[in-house]
Amino acid sequence: MCLGIPGKIIDAYEAQGLRMAKIQFGAIVREACLEYVPEAMAGDYVVVHVGFAISKLDEEEAARTYRLLAEMGQLSELGDLRMDEQGPRGSSS
Amino acid sequence: MKYVDEYRSAQLALNITQEIRRIQTRPWVIMEVCGGQTHSIVKHGLDYLLPETIELVHGPGCPVCVTSLEMIDKAHAIARRPDVIFTSFGDMLRVPGSEADLFTLKSQGADVRIVYSPLDCLKIAKANPEKKVVFFAVGFETTAPANAMSVWQARRGGIKNFSILVSHVLVPPAIAAILQSPQNRVQGFLGPGHVCAIMGYREYEAISARYRVPIVISGFEPLDILEGTLMTVRQLQAGSAEVENQYARAVEREGNRVAQNLVSEVFEICDRKWRGVGAIPKSGYRLRYEFRDHDAERLFEVEEIDTKEPAICISGQILKGIKKPHDCPAFGKICTPQTPLGATMVSAEGACAAYYAYGRHLETGEIRHAV
Numbered sequence: 001m002c003l004g005i006p007g008k009i010i011d012a013y014e015a016q017g018l019r020m021a022k023i024q025f026g027a028i029v030r031e032a033c034l035e036y037v038p039e040a041m042a043g044d045y046v047v048v049h050v051g052f053a054i055s056k057l058d059e060e061e062a063a064r065t066y067r068l069l070a071e072m073g074q075l076s077e078l079g080d081l082r083m084d085e086q087g088p089r090g091s092s093s
Numbered sequence: 094m095k096y097v098d099e100y101r102s103a104q105l106a107l108n109i110t111q112e113i114r115r116i117q118t119r120p121w122v123i124m125e126v127c128g129g130q131t132h133s134i135v136k137h138g139l140d141y142l143l144p145e146t147i148e149l150v151h152g153p154g155c156p157v158c159v160t161s162l163e164m165i166d167k168a169h170a171i172a173r174r175p176d177v178i179f180t181s182f183g184d185m186l187r188v189p190g191s192e193a194d195l196f197t198l199k200s201q202g203a204d205v206r207i208v209y210s211p212l213d214c215l216k217i218a219k220a221n222p223e224k225k226v227v228f229f230a231v232g233f234e235t236t237a238p239a240n241a242m243s244v245w246q247a248r249r250g251g252i253k254n255f256s257i258l259v260s261h262v263l264v265p266p267a268i269a270a271i272l273q274s275p276q277n278r279v280q281g282f283l284g285p286g287h288v289c290a291i292m293g294y295r296e297y298e299a300i301s302a303r304y305r306v307p308i309v310i311s312g313f314e315p316l317d318i319l320e321g322t323l324m325t326v327r328q329l330q331a332g333s334a335e336v337e338n339q340y341a342r343a344v345e346r347e348g349n350r351v352a353q354n355l356v357s358e359v360f361e362i363c364d365r366k367w368r369g370v371g372a373i374p375k376s377g378y379r380l381r382y383e384f385r386d387h388d389a390e391r392l393f394e395v396e397e398i399d400t401k402e403p404a405i406c407i408s409g410q411i412l413k414g415i416k417k418p419h420d421c422p423a424f425g426k427i428c429t430p431q432t433p434l435g436a437t438m439v440s441a442e443g444a445c446a447a448y449y450a451y452g453r454h455l456e457t458g459e460i461r462h463a464v
Contacts (some may be wrong), residue, residue: 002285015217036352047287051209052239054349055344067165077449
């Protein structure tokens with residue numbers, strides 16, 4: 001129900017007194033209302049819920065989170081090395 | 094798709110689960126609040142990736158599921174009227190009331206239409222001035238701005254034949270109700286990402302402090318949920334109880350102020366009855382008096398309806414994280430998505446329906462795969 005899908009604003013315009021936009025989700029383009037994200041412009045990514053953009057996606061935050069996740073992999077590989085030095089690992093189950 | 098595909102990386106998922114295994118020293122019970130998260134967990138088998146000692150229990154965050162039987166019956170009474178075009182999100186149509194569901198009413202001749210957005214209803218109202226167009230406004234805080242805008246636009250555009258039947262529910266009072274229960278076993282929460290995109294997470298800070306429980310606002314993709322779980326486990330292991338934001342790409346602490354403003358102009362907080370759970374004080378929205386001309390409950394006299402749920406159904410305990418679908422003798426046997434007995438089977442985001450959709454009613458024993 002609270003399904004929100006990230007999409008890219010390809011064209012913003014006025015209709016019936018509301019700020020609307022064409023938004024691209026992969027290969028699909030749908031109309032959504034931009035009234036709640038007044039700062040969002042063409043090229044920005046927004047989360048769309050029942051025809052309304054509810055949040056502008058923060059690219060820097062997204063990149064930061066993703067970097068942390070990727071680094072975690074490197075860290076756990078280091079952890080594996082350390083454990084290997086201490087002796088053979090048991091089953092991970 | 095950007096912001097989707099990269100959050101489904103199997104390698105990164107593995108990294109997170111390994112980190113959870115590395116830091117965890119005792120069992121923990123964590124509840125994901127939102128039905129969208131439940132669906133993602135079951136669809137991707139995320140609970141099977143976690144150590145067996147991390148139990149995910151499924152929360153009350155499916156508005157379709159928790160819409161009370163009385164409200165469904167009211168909707169049906171309105172939809173049956175020949176002067177009404179009844180509009181709804183698609184997932185409400187299969188929800189059974191005391192006698193039927195909206196699909197059945199439609200097949201019997203009622204004018205029931207599925208809409209993608211509440212704004213679509215305004216177009217229908219303009220095109221059908223001789224009819225009364227009613228929208229079934231269900232949802233959590235995430236959906237409230239959209240539903241508020243439909244009423245706001247109707248008033249601004251003088252669209253008098255449009256009204257909404259409001260059954261809005263709010264997340265924080267439900268979390269508090271779960272934590273107050275003497276049977277509660279939830280030790281940490283994955284908070285509802287899209288609800289918080291609208292409302293921010295200040296309300297959750299008060300809950301976290303009062304009940305000494307970690308809450309990590311989380312997204313909906315597999316990596317979001319696994320990272321949210323890791324952040325919750327870290328807090329539990331360290332004995333801390335704070336609100337953290339895993340879903341920072343979409344959620345700010347203050348939320349979406351523009352949306353909050355319109356919601357509070359159109360709606361006010363009221364008590365609300367939740368299907369399977371019962372009445373929770375101050376847990377819903379209703380239309381403000383100024384918008385009474387668009388309030389379907391006022392416009393259509395619907396008599397008080399007395400309803401009764403099947404005794405065998407344990408959906409109330411499932412919604413509170415006390416039990417899980419397999420604990421129910423009816424699950425997958427007499428209770429299926431085609432013949433649901435209660436709240437958690439009526440919508441795809443309910444825990445029982447999600448378990449059923451991904452074949453878990455066929456499982457005979459534990460099939461967890463150690464990673």
